[in-house]
Amino acid sequence: xxxxxxxxxxxxxxxxxxxxxxxxxxxxxxxxxxxxxxxxxxxxxxxxxxxxxxxxxxxxxxxxxxxxxxxxxxxxxxxxxxxxxxxxxxxxxxxxxxxxxx
Numbered sequence: 001x002x003x004x005x006x007x008x009x010x011x012x013x014x015x016x017x018x019x020x021x022x023x024x025x026x027x028x029x030x031x032x033x034x035x036x037x038x039x040x041x042x043x044x045x046x047x048x049x050x051x052x053x054x055x056x057x058x059x060x061x062x063x064x065x066x067x068x069x070x071x072x073x074x075x076x077x078x079x080x081x082x083x084x085x086x087x088x089x090x091x092x093x094x095x096x097x098x099x100x101x102x
Contacts, residue, residue: 007031008087009096021083024096028086035079042071 007028008021023029046064053061091101 004086006086006088008083009101010087010089010092013092014090019089021087022093024088024093028082031079031082035075038071038075038078042068042075045071 005025005027007023007025008031009024011020011022012018023032046068049064049067050061053059053064088101095101
């Protein structure tokens with residue numbers, strides 16, 4: 001079985017109470033960019049819905065928070081799923097920067 005390529009690594013050493021992950025290569029940064037894109041797109045669509053509601057269709061603004069929250073939930077879910085599934089839980093970012101892990 002081929003070894004999995006990691007996209008994320010721990011920010012703190014094993015045993016530290018915090019277990020956050022950070023991107024270590026281009027694929028990891030693509031996940032981060034996708035997360036940011038979904039957040040911005042959700043906010044823009046929600047804002048456009050509010051503007052349309054104010055100008056033409058009253059009460060359409062009620063859907064704006066649901067659109068933003070839905071986009072944010074999807075983005076967060078996809079980000080966490082990628083970080084946990086493609087994350088190296090045994091090595092830190094410093095290990096990768098120092099070249100101790102390839």
